[in-house]
Amino acid sequence: MSKVLVFGHQNPDTDTIASAISMAYLQQQLGVDAEAVALGEMNEETAYALNEFGVAPLRIIESAKAETTEVMLVDHNEAQQSVGDIKEVDVLAVVDHHRIANFETANPLYYRAEPVGCTNTIIYKMYQEHEVAIPKDVAGLMLSAIISDTLLFKSPTCTEEDVKVAEKLAAIAEVDMETYGLNMLKAGTNLATKSDEDLLNMDAKSFNMGDKVVRIGQVNTVDVQDVLSRQASVETAMAGQNEANGYDLFVLIVTNILDSDSVILVVGEPKENVEKAFNVTLENNTALLKGVVSRKKQVVPQLTESF
Amino acid sequence: MSKVLVFGHQNPDTDTIASAISMAYLQQQLGVDAEAVALGEMNEETAYALNEFGVAPLRIIESAKAETTEVMLVDHNEAQQSVGDIKEVDVLAVVDHHRIANFETANPLYYRAEPVGCTNTIIYKMYQEHEVAIPKDVAGLMLSAIISDTLLFKSPTCTEEDVKVAEKLAAIAEVDMETYGLNMLKAGTNLATKSDEDLLNMDAKSFNMGDKVVRIGQVNTVDVQDVLSRQASVETAMAGQNEANGYDLFVLIVTNILDSDSVILVVGEPKENVEKAFNVTLENNTALLKGVVSRKKQVVPQLTESF
Numbered sequence: 001m002s003k004v005l006v007f008g009h010q011n012p013d014t015d016t017i018a019s020a021i022s023m024a025y026l027q028q029q030l031g032v033d034a035e036a037v038a039l040g041e042m043n044e045e046t047a048y049a050l051n052e053f054g055v056a057p058l059r060i061i062e063s064a065k066a067e068t069t070e071v072m073l074v075d076h077n078e079a080q081q082s083v084g085d086i087k088e089v090d091v092l093a094v095v096d097h098h099r100i101a102n103f104e105t106a107n108p109l110y111y112r113a114e115p116v117g118c119t120n121t122i123i124y125k126m127y128q129e130h131e132v133a134i135p136k137d138v139a140g141l142m143l144s145a146i147i148s149d150t151l152l153f154k155s156p157t158c159t160e161e162d163v164k165v166a167e168k169l170a171a172i173a174e175v176d177m178e179t180y181g182l183n184m185l186k187a188g189t190n191l192a193t194k195s196d197e198d199l200l201n202m203d204a205k206s207f208n209m210g211d212k213v214v215r216i217g218q219v220n221t222v223d224v225q226d227v228l229s230r231q232a233s234v235e236t237a238m239a240g241q242n243e244a245n246g247y248d249l250f251v252l253i254v255t256n257i258l259d260s261d262s263v264i265l266v267v268g269e270p271k272e273n274v275e276k277a278f279n280v281t282l283e284n285n286t287a288l289l290k291g292v293v294s295r296k297k298q299v300v301p302q303l304t305e306s307f
Numbered sequence: 308m309s310k311v312l313v314f315g316h317q318n319p320d321t322d323t324i325a326s327a328i329s330m331a332y333l334q335q336q337l338g339v340d341a342e343a344v345a346l347g348e349m350n351e352e353t354a355y356a357l358n359e360f361g362v363a364p365l366r367i368i369e370s371a372k373a374e375t376t377e378v379m380l381v382d383h384n385e386a387q388q389s390v391g392d393i394k395e396v397d398v399l400a401v402v403d404h405h406r407i408a409n410f411e412t413a414n415p416l417y418y419r420a421e422p423v424g425c426t427n428t429i430i431y432k433m434y435q436e437h438e439v440a441i442p443k444d445v446a447g448l449m450l451s452a453i454i455s456d457t458l459l460f461k462s463p464t465c466t467e468e469d470v471k472v473a474e475k476l477a478a479i480a481e482v483d484m485e486t487y488g489l490n491m492l493k494a495g496t497n498l499a500t501k502s503d504e505d506l507l508n509m510d511a512k513s514f515n516m517g518d519k520v521v522r523i524g525q526v527n528t529v530d531v532q533d534v535l536s537r538q539a540s541v542e543t544a545m546a547g548q549n550e551a552n553g554y555d556l557f558v559l560i561v562t563n564i565l566d567s568d569s570v571i572l573v574v575g576e577p578k579e580n581v582e583k584a585f586n587v588t589l590e591n592n593t594a595l596l597k598g599v600v601s602r603k604k605q606v607v608p609q610l611t612e613s614f
Contacts, residue, residue: 110420113416
């Protein structure tokens with residue numbers, strides 16, 4: 001077997017980076033020549049976590065087939081969220097916690113998905129099943145991923161299993177998960193230094209819904225005014241991305257991690273599908289979604305349904 | 308949670324029926340109100356296995372949403388192989404050992420696929436993980452499924468894991484797997500009493516390849532002349548099915564389970580994709596494929612590639 005690249009989705013978040021690292025380490029222990037790589041620059045939250053546990057940033061790739069014929073995907077499966085030439089390599093394995101869509105293989109493969117809050121919760125179970133010990137630094141990153149994806153266990157995507165696994169990982173990593181977790185989340189909310197483009201790209205994914213391409217970005221903050229105070233220029237950047245990339249609709253979710261609410265900002269059409277999905281009326285292209293913090297559970301299914 | 312229907316693919320084979328039964332039993336032990344059902348009449352091999360272990364035939368359903376909103380799929384994922392209204396119900400879980408294609412959900416789900424010879428090999432591991440004991444009759448059916456899918460361990464799809472799991476199941480079921488296995492396989496090869504339509508429907512699946520719909524049927528025999536002696540009328544029936552169901556191409560694989568070779572019979576177009584896929588020249592619409600016994604590993608990927 002030649003080298004196997006292991007990577008998560010574009011616009012990597014903490015779970016995607018940590019999953020690539022934890023999955024590649026597990027595969028290496030099982031005898032696979034696996035390398036964790038990333039499809040883009042990591043965000044500040046992830047940088048905080050890597051720094052905290054002394055792990056080097058991942059190498060960034062533009063193409064998979066330039067280096068290998070075999071890959072493993074973590075934390076995603078949809079082709080439009082993956083490396084550009086994903087259809088030209090063989091997918092040996094997928095570990096994920098999202099819906100399955102726009103994913104197809106010619107051959108049988110290893111696919112493991114569970115409806116839990118974080119990919120690393122599943123990877124933790126795989127370590128247990130293979131009886132592979134988790135090193136302290138890898139455990140710290142896996143814990144960071146669970147905290148990030150569940151917003152410190154507040155998201156409706158968070159399951160009992162995520163909490164239990166996080167507790168075990170915190171013990172291995174020797175950190176207090178509440179204190180460490182809040183510091184890590186806050187490190188990811190410094191929006192003031194970000195350009196509008198950076199802000200849109202921090203954690204954005206594309207979805208095919210009906211015959212439309214919908215781009216959904218999400219930023220965390222401790223004050224939604226961080227974003228709303230620059231709404232005009234952000235909207236211009238959103239329209240520019242729609243135009244340049246063929247998105248029909250761009251939905252930006254601005255999530256207050258302290259209140260666990262979100263404001264959405266919408267550019268493109270059909271806006272009425274957004275209003276229908278959340279039973280709201282957009283005012284000045286925005287709406288408050290009370291209690292909404294999860295793109296996966298509280299935004300994507302509702303939008304998919306309304307398309 | 309309301310009742311959850313658990314079923315395998317259309318034209319059920321032994322693995323599909325046994326998977327539905329073993330998965331539903333496991334789910335019941337985990338507190339789910341699960342019922343195993345089938346999407347069509349079972350074949351003679353499966354009937355032999357059910358009879359041998361004293362299990363009643365499954366109820367056959369035409370529609371999922373007429374009875375429930377939630378289903379679990381075993382031994383398949385592609386929509387065209389599933390119940391007709393699969394897109395109108397929620398798929399809670401999939402356990403499978405095939406490629407993934409034409410499968411999409413709105414929500415995250417439990418998906419477990421491994422590139423092993425038989426779905427029941429994976430389900431066996433799930434019993435272990437949940438520490439649920441396998442009853443003797445269920446173990447017998449799970450063993451039957453592994454023997455069926457691997458042609459008594461001769462298929463290239465068979466893995467070490469399939470063999471190991473089969474040995475454990477044979478011990479629980481209290482049968483000699485070689486003797487029982489050959490008897491069961493032979494029970495499925497009695498083609499003389501079958502109509503041409505029955506023969507085509509015994510184990511047939513549809514695949515979207517490029518922009519074509521390809522129907523691939525497989526029958527096991529101890530003498531390929533069983534089928535070739537009635538080639539003219541079988542071809543007429545294949546052409547009739549193509550016409551009636553919109554298949555572009557029908558490939559019937561006639562597998563000699565003693566020699567582990569197959570003869571293919573091809574009706575429809577483009578035939579040249581079949582010749583290219585297997586590097587053969589069709590003579591009188593047939594070709595011998597030496598050493599080919601597995602549709603999944605030795606036919607579908609090659610055809611997919613050539614489309």
